[in-house]
Amino acid sequence: MLEAFMAKFGKGAAELEIALPKSTYHIGETVEGEVLIRGGKVRQEIEKVEVHFVKGQNELGIERSHTLGTITVSQSFSIEPKEEKTMSFQLRIPTETELPNTNTAYYITSKLHIDGAFNDYDKEYIHVKKNNCKNLI
Secondary structure (H helix, E strand, C coil): CHHHHHHCCCCCCCEEEEECCCCEEECCCEEEEEEEEECCCCCEEECEEEEEEEEEEEECCEEEEEEEEEEEEECCEEECCCCEEEEEEEEECCCCCCCCCCCEEEEEEEEEECCCCCCCEEEEEEEEECCCCCCCC
């Protein structure tokens, strides 16, 4: 019972991690990756798993983030203690994406939504480059 209570605050709770095959992508390219979810010490009900493409900016010491794309990788499911689940995702980098500068960074985040509990997340920075192709499919 104590473990279930502690899991709501992140101790012994389910965790997730993003796995990307590379770190550099072009504007308009589709990021294909996986989200690995590891069960904690107790069974938990997961509401959903989301993946976001985010632009982070640091202006005058103030950090801001803007979500440029979101997909839901999975809807509600249960994860047992120590169980591992892998879910694939595809998320396209929008063609309107600006090239990064010294104050800008792009990253992919994943978020594990657990009702009434600490929501775990992971963040992987990526390099975004201009696409030299005129026609993106």
